[in-house]
Amino acid sequence: MTTQPDHGQELIPRPERTPDAVRVALARIAPHRLGEMERHKEQVLAAAIADGKIGHLQHWLTYWHAQVEIERRPDLSARHRTALAAVNGTGSKGDPVFRSGMNELTAVEAEAQRAVTV
Incomplete structure (x- = not known):
């Protein structure tokens, strides 16, 4: 069993590392940022299609998972x-x-x- 550091009261549990889970979590704690997340996703999808690299999508998910981490703590x-x-x-x-x-x-x-x- 691993112990998590104590950061005080967290607003919601950390979501799973999936686009849907991160989006749902953001909607709960910072709904005003959903438009920003969507615009960023569209930019990343266009870049991934243009150069055929999935890394853009992985970076997007990591970025928004981290943004949720900031908002939830x-x-x-x-x-x-x-x-x-x-x-x-x-x-x-x-x-x-x-x-x-x-x-x-x-x-x-x-x-x-x-x-x-x-």
Whole structure:
């Protein structure tokens, strides 16, 4: 039996790694992002058809599974919102607040991706 780290109260259980399960989970916790997910899927499908590589679809599923991980965990979601505010609230990429926000966004995305790919 493996133990999962304690991240506090999770809004929903982690969905299975299937497109339908990830879409249903996103609809429950962040329905405002469904359009974004669909547009991204259409872009990825076009790229996969154009070059014949399924990797585009695998990347799409991993990306959205990680986005659900961020949305379903209040700890990650709060960090993500704070980092986005720092990035969007600065005027320059050279600003230390911007750099710090980008570093935190990268860390949150990496943590979410690790959680869904283990």
